[in-house]
Amino acid sequence: MNLSILYDSLALIKPEIAISIALILLVLFDLIFHHDKRIIKYIAGISVLVTFYFVYEQFGLRGFSFQTDNIDLITNGMVAVDGFASFFKVIILLSTVFIIFFSNSSLEIQQSNDRIGEYYALIFGMILGMFFMVSANDLILIYLSLELMSLSSYVLAGFVKIRDRNSEASLKYIIYGSVSSGLMLFGISLVFGLTGTTNLLALKTFLLASSVNPVVFGFAIILIVAGIGYKISSAPFHFWTPDVYEGAPITITAYLSVASKAAGFALLVRFIKVAFVYQTDSDGHWVMLQIFDWQTLIIILSILTMTLGNFAALWQNNIKRLLAYSSIAHAGYLLLGLAVLSDQGVIALLIYFFFYLLMNLGAFYVVMLISDKIGSEDIHDYNGIGPAAPFLGVALTIFLISLTGLPPTAGFIGKLYIFIALVxxxxxxxxxxxxxxxxxxxxxxxxxxxxMYLTKVEEQRAQVNISAWNLIVALLLLIPVLVFGVYFSPIVDFAQACNSLLSGI
Amino acid sequence: MNGFPILSLITFLPVVGMIIILFLKKEQANLIKYTTLVVTAVQLVFSIILLMNFDYSAAGVFEQGSFQFIDKFRWIEIKDISWLGTVKVDYFLGVDGLSVPMVLLTSLICLIATISSWNIPHSIKGYFALFLLLDCGMMGVFVALDFFLFYIFWELMLLPMYFLIGIWGGPRKEYAAIKFFLYTLLGSIFILLVMIGLYFSAHETLADGSKVFTFNLLALMDSANYTSDGILSPFNPGNLRFIAYIGLFIGFAIKIPMFPFHTWLPDAHVEAPTPISVILAGVLLKLGTYGILRISFPIFPEITRELAWYIALFGMINIIYGALVALAQKDFKKLIAYSSVSHMGYVLLGMASLSATGVNGAILQMFNHGTITAMLFLIVGVLYDRSHTRGLNDFGGLANQMPVYTGFVTVAFFAALGLPSLSGFISEALVFVGAFGSEEIRTLTIISTLGILLGAAYMLWTLQRIFFGKLNEKWNQLTDIDTREYIMFIPLTIIIIFLGVYPSAMLDIMNSSVNALVEFVSTGLSNVQLSGF
Structure with a gap:
């Protein structure tokens, strides 16, 4: 590799470089200012803003960083820089901003304030992993970035050591995680053995030109899907989700349910679109390679995921666990967007994801505020909380209605687009x-x-007051949920503009 | 009236009221009540102004030119490179003879329900805020002419209704509220699917000549707009219109409620506080039949003709079944609830006749049932407020104890059982005349007339059990109705008597629209091969 290619490549991965520098800065400042940790969160916040700028600068750019040899005159490389990746980078950064806000008011995190530098450093490690995940165009990079993200999140899941549940969450996460990444690695090695390449575009070229044993290849693909399915908590790879979501600090739960799921979905979409779509017809439907029946697999996974998530949620009494199962169900709806195997399906997925970010983070935030005040996550302790905390009650109502998908909230528009694509x-x-x-x-x-509202309570509950800052953060999520519910053109336009995936077709 | 957005005003005035209430303090209970009262009163005044400026000769139904008070502008506009062309959704409100009676009914019932809510025990702020949101949703459904907008208003009603039953209701309120919510949501998912299917089947031609997919109900009624390969296009040999029709019909039938989807209604009615029962019976049930008339009939005329007999059959079942179950009730409120099931059956029967007389009767019955049943629920409420029981057998001889009350009750009961010179008679008679005229459903009509007999039986028996005979000593402290209750009863009584002797006042409003609708449904798409049977 000569230096000019390296130079060109570096210019294309400025956001990733910014995140890496931020990571180093966080560790350094944590060491230098070990008495006063207040500065850490500002560094984290500013770094995210700077990265935002670099991502914004990249909009409209299409190209590969770390190029490899061209295939049929199509440039090829390890890291794809395109609108699709930028969309997910925006999702990841937006959720990071909110997680920084959340962490700032979370009781659990404040109690571990002396380790806050470590906390943010790990979050930035996750971001770096996720950034590469959303643009990985090579099975090796897919595996590496997935591991980078996972390792950081394993530690974060057990970051608070107040209850036994925390360590249990972390341990479960590691065990399940290592098994699934082992399976995925095995799948990757089989693919490499069959095709002699790890690059996704080269894989497609190979599959177009020569035949492989469909049974072994199918087996390898299913192993890889298992690895990704674990990240997006799709059934039947979802077993870790409820326990980890319940045991992890609520900020991390919220982060895992949005950002890491986003990265997993981006990975899956790119994997399918680049390696298996042979061309796109005029309606935007994908013409797939015959080697593997993606549609059946994804439909089965998605129906299984949403049905299991929804039915299991019916019996949950811990509200974090309930939201965990609800997020499994949402992974099912999101998979439907992909199951259509068309550009409109992917656009629907992007739209849904944007709204899912707002409503899911909102629900977690309100639950966190309420739980911190009443000291419990049990749904029975929520009895009568509605009148006692008027704003939080209404906010949670709107977020939950949006998660259900009823108008006039953003969740309805997300679901509507998925169903439009399906019909x-x-x-x-x-x-x-x-x-x-x-x-x-x-x-x-x-x-x-x-x-919250209907169940009779014996004595009047004490009023739950929240600070102005909490109110503003909640409104930042609440207002878009309502506004995009009746006026959604900007998001749809944005998603359509971002549906430009570098796939060689 | 040109250019004055009176429909938007009528629809969104309650939301303005709601926002004002949200900014008031909890302790300002009276201010909150008066705000609601003013809002609903102004809404009624606007509805009457609307009626006074309404052109009785313009038909509407399927033709934008003859709709009145149109508010239309582009709401969502998404330019796209490849997929679906351009997405456009209009904010499109307008009224014709089908919707004006419903707009009047809604604003009248909301005002009366506000007066009836005066003594709501707790959380007054939340109650009236949700009440006004509900008002907006109901009104919106009756004036929306874009399917997307219609659906949003349709769903907007669910949450307020859930809370209104669930927080201020009776002992089994939680069960009743969630049952209502789940049933109606189940219905609306079918409506949503059909809405999306229709969207992909028809084009609307814009001013600049370009064609886009559309949610516009009027464009969806015009068969010229359908593409040749849309899944709900009549010109696609493998279309799914038949299944879609049934799905849509079930969606609306749950709201009516039509047997066998009626089981949420008795629960919801019994547990809901009186004003909410009034709204539920007075307005909410009409949404189902209105939806069928506004959407199912003109968009799927060929299937409507094909299935008219089945619609009449379910109408008949509703009439007879509702009446029989009402006969067996021991709870006053439940009895009225089942009488609603029975009376909504007449609406279905009248619609199924597909004749001008029958459909006129059906819409008149919707209006009359709205006023009569609202009054019946108020009557139950008055008695319950005083005695805290609704058992029919706990009373007796109240006629001497509460003479004025008994007078109003008698008027309402006789109107409900269809006594000539009261409004219920006219609409039922029109329904039967219209339905009898259609040979296809004549047998069903004849069986349905049994419902009149059964209706008279349960109403008169109830009257006897509560008001005649010996007074139970327990009740000799009961007072007759007070001024507030007079204010609720008098307007309804006047309307019931007035429409009983001069029904043309209402029939003239709807007549040209009904004729146009019947004409449209009986001839529309007659050249199309039916598929999917």
């Missing part, structure tokens, strides 16, 4: 199953509302 692809039966799932999900979301 357009004539997958009516799948759409009906998904809609029936929505009805099931209503029951457990409304169950929270029931406890």
């Amino acid at each position: 357009d692809a004539k997958m009516i039966a799948v759409a009906i199953i998904a809609l029936l799932n929505t009805v099931v999900s209503l029951y457990y979301y409304v169950r929270v509302l029931k406890h």
Whole structure:
């Protein structure tokens, strides 16, 4: 590799470089100012803003960083820089901003304030891993970035050591995580053995030109999907999710449920689109290689995921656990967008993800504020909290209604776009199953509302007051949920503009 | 009235009221109540102004030119490179003869329900805020002419209704509230699917000649707009219109509520506080039948003709079944709830006749049922407030104890059982005349007339059990109705008597629209091969 290629490549990965520098700065400042940790969060915040700027600068740019040899005159490389990756980088950065806000007011995190430098350094480690995940165009990089993200998140899941549950969460996460990444690595090695390449574009070229044993290849693909499925907590690889979500600090739970899921989805979409889509027809539907039946696999996974998530959530009494199962169900809806195997499906997925970020983080934030005040996450302790905390009650109601997907909230628009894509692809039966799932999900979301407002409480609850700062952060999530529910053109425009995935077609 | 956005005003005035209430303090209970009262009163005044400026000869239904008080502008506009062309959603409100009676009914019932809510026990701020949101949702459904907008208003009602039943309701309120929520959401997912399917099946031609997919209800009614390969396009040989029609119908039938989807209604009614029962029976049930008339009939005329007999069959089942179950009730409120099931059956029967007389009767019945049943629930509320029981067998001889009350009750009961010179008679008679005229459903009509007999039986028996006979000593402290209750009863009584002797006042409003609708449904898409049977 000559130096000019390296120079060109570095220019394309400025956001990643910024995150790496921030990571080093966080560690350094943590060492230097070990008496006063207040500065750490500002460094984290500013670094995110700077990275935002670099991501913004990259919009519209299309190209590969760390180029390898061209294939049929199409440039190829390790790291793809395109609108699709930028969209997910925005999602990751936005959720990071909110997580910094959340951590600032979280009781759990404040109690571990002496290790706050470590906390943010690990979060930035995750960001770096996720940034490479969303643009990885090579199986090796996919594996490395996935591991980078996972290792940071294993530690973060057990960051607070107040209860036994915390360490349990971390341990479970590591064990399940290592098994699934082992499986994935095995899948990757099989693919390499069959095709002689790890590059996704080269993989497609190989599959177009020569034949491979479909059984072994299919087996390898399923192993790789298992690794990714673990990250997006899709059934049947979801077992870790409820325990980890319940045991991890709530800020990290929220982060895992949005950012790391986003990275996993980006990875899966890119993997399928680059390696298996042979061309796109005029309606935006993908023409797939015959070697592997992606559609059936994803439909099965998504229906399994949403049904399991929704039904398991019906019996949950811990509200974090309930939200964990709800996030599993949402992974199912998101997978539907991919199952369509078309550009409109991916756009629907992007739109849904943006709204999912707002409503899911919002729900976690309000739950965190309430739980910190009442010292419990049990749904029965939420009895009568609605009148006692008027703003938080209304906010949680709106977030939950949005998660259910009822108008006039953003969640409805997200679901609407998914269903539009499904109906357009004539997958009516799948759409009906998904809609029936929505009805099931209503029951457990409304169950929270029931406890907050309907259940009689013996004595009047003490008023729950929140600071102005908490109010502002909650409004930052709440207002978009309502506004995008009735005026959603900007997000749809944004998602459509970002649907430019470097796939060689 | 040109250019004055009176429909938007009527629809969103309650939201303005809600925002004002949210900024008031909890302790300012009276201010909150008066705000709601003023808002609903102004809404009624605007509705009456609307009626006074309404052109009775313009038909509407499927033609934008003859809709009145149109508010239309582009709401969502998404330019796209490849997929779906351009996405456009209009904010499109307008009224014709089908919706004006419903707009009047909604604003009237909301005002009366506000007066009836005066003594709500706790959380007054939350109650009236949700009440006004509900008002906005209901009104919006009746004036929206864009499917997307219609759906948003349709769903907007669910959450306020859930809380209104769930927080201020009776002992089993939690069960009743969630049952209502789940049932209606189940219905609306079918509506949503059909909405998306229709969207992909029809184009609307814009001013600049370009064609885009559309949610515009009027464009969806015009068969010329359908593409040749849309899944709900009549010109696609493998279309799914038949299944879609049934899905849409179930979605609306749950709200009516039509047998066998009616089981949420008795629970919801019994547990809901009186004003909410009034709204539920007075307005909410009409949304289902209105939806069928506004959307199912004109968009799927060929299937409507094909399935008219089944609609009549379910109408008949509703009439007879509702009446029989009402006969067996021991709870006053439950009895009224089942009488609603029975009375909504007449609406279905009238619609299924597909004749001008029958459909006129059906819409008139919607209005009349709205006023009569609202009054019946108020009557139950008055008695319950005083005695804290609704058992029919706990009373007796109240006629002497509460003479004025008994007078109002008698009017409402006789209107409900269809006594001539009261409004219920006219609409039921029109429904039967219209339905009898259609040979296809004549047998069903004849069986349905049994419902009148059964209706008279349960109403008169109830009257006897509560008001005649010997007074139970327990109740000799009961007072007759007070001024507030007079204010609620008198307007409803006047309307019931007035429409009983001069029904043309209401029929003239809807007549041209009904004729146009019937004409449209009986001839629309007659050249299309039906598929999917």
